[in-house]
Amino acid sequence: MNLEDINAVAKLLSEPQKIVIIPHKNPDGDAIGSTLALWHYLKNRGQNAQIIVPNDFPKFLKWMPGQDQIMNFEKENSQSKALINEATIIFTLDFNHLGRIAQMEPVLIESDATFVMIDHHQAPADYAQYMYSDVLMSSTCEMVYNFIEFLGDEDKITPEMAICLYTGIMTDTGSFKYSSTTSRTHRVVANLIDKGAENTKAHNLVFDTNTPNRLHLLGCALKNMVILEEYNTAYITLSQDELDTYGFQKGDTEGFVNYGLTLHGIRFAVIFIENREEGIIKISFRSEGEFSVNEFARKHFNGGGHTNAAGGRSDIPLKETAEYFVSLLKEYKTQLNP
Numbered sequence: 486m487n488l489e490d491i492n493a494v495a496k497l498l499s500e501p502q503k504i505v506i507i508p509h510k511n512p513d514g515d516a517i518g519s520t521l522a523l524w525h526y527l528k529n530r531g532q533n534a535q536i537i538v539p540n541d542f543p544k545f546l547k548w549m550p551g552q553d554q555i556m557n558f559e560k561e562n563s564q565s566k567a568l569i570n571e572a573t574i575i576f577t578l579d580f581n582h583l584g585r586i587a588q589m590e591p592v593l594i595e596s597d598a599t600f601v602m603i604d605h606h607q608a609p610a611d612y613a614q615y616m617y618s619d620v621l622m623s624s625t626c627e628m629v630y631n632f633i634e635f636l637g638d639e640d641k642i643t644p645e646m647a648i649c650l651y652t653g654i655m656t657d658t659g660s661f662k663y664s665s666t667t668s669r670t671h672r673v674v675a676n677l678i679d680k681g682a683e684n685t686k687a688h689n690l691v692f693d694t695n696t697p698n699r700l701h702l703l704g705c706a707l708k709n710m711v712i713l714e715e716y717n718t719a720y721i722t723l724s725q726d727e728l729d730t731y732g733f734q735k736g737d738t739e740g741f742v743n744y745g746l747t748l749h750g751i752r753f754a755v756i757f758i759e760n761r762e763e764g765i766i767k768i769s770f771r772s773e774g775e776f777s778v779n780e781f782a783r784k785h786f787n788g789g790g791h792t793n794a795a796g797g798r799s800d801i802p803l804k805e806t807a808e809y810f811v812s813l814l815k816e817y818k819t820q821l822n823p
């Protein structure tokens with residue numbers, strides 16, 4: 486964020502505002518962690534602020550301080566709309582084009598509020614007056630830490646804010662192992678622990694909350710895994726019937742895609758998950774090294790994200806989607822065999 490924008494935002498925040506903070510649809514740890522930390526910060530400054538999520542978030546995040554104050558646009562629709570209409574500032578966190586908030590998009594387009602974007606995805610749209618967009622950042626949580634520091638308030642980070650930011654950095658970096666994790670990320674994390682983030686607690690509450698059903702579903706996913714050695718690729722399919730068999734709950738398939746990359750030599754891992762209700766196949770892509778799943782998802786599966794982690798979708802049935810995917814790999818053979 487340039488100095489001019491920081492000063493402009495600082496000036497706005499020096500006056501009382503009506504603030505709405507919005508993460509992307511299907512919010513993850515970084516989305517919830519960053520919005521909650523910013524919310525605590527703004528509330529502590531005496532601002533009127535409300536987080537509105539486009540839809541519900543997974544149970545393994547429902548312990549974070551302040552999460553019970555989050556409003557759900559799907560469930561509390563008229564109240565959410567009223568708050569957005571009255572808002573003078575809208576912060577959008579961990580996404581960069583309004584399509585990522587689905588049914589909230591038309592309400593935001595109507596708004597006269599000043600938009601502030603804080604995000605680390607590629608190719609930002611230009612809906613925000615103030616943009617803090619940096620694809621080199623590990624997470625939006627690291628950026629919210631920086632944002633608070635830019636405003637000269639690093640010393641105002643409370644233990645509640647610290648554990649929210651810690652959790653988002655932890656989840657978005659795969660527990661500090663992805664290539665976006667820098668020495669600066671570790672310094673931020675160290676500061677957050679000093680400010681009261683209970684790091685072991687965050688790991689336990691996020692990662693050690695499996696249900697027997699989820700582990701059995703993981704077993705099913707791993708059994709379904711197809712390994713294409715020729716392309717250093719592994720993919721998983723999960724049908725709606727399989728999800729039903731194991732009593733699928735939102736968030737249960739989180740992280741399944743990463744198992745492919747734990748195979749020696751595999752550089753590209755994908756999971757295809759059937760969603761009968763929406764009539765689509767949801768896809769997650771992960772890669773190691775240079776191969777850009779962001780470009781792959783954009784080009785072939787209506788998606789996008791980061792170089793090493795992206796999402797997409799398909800409107801054809803599960804089996805056909807997987808076959809189509811395999812047929813695309815020939816084109817990428819040299820890239821996948823460096």
Ligand SMILES: [Mn+2]
Pocket residue numbers: 515516579605623624625657
């Ligand atoms: Mn993120």
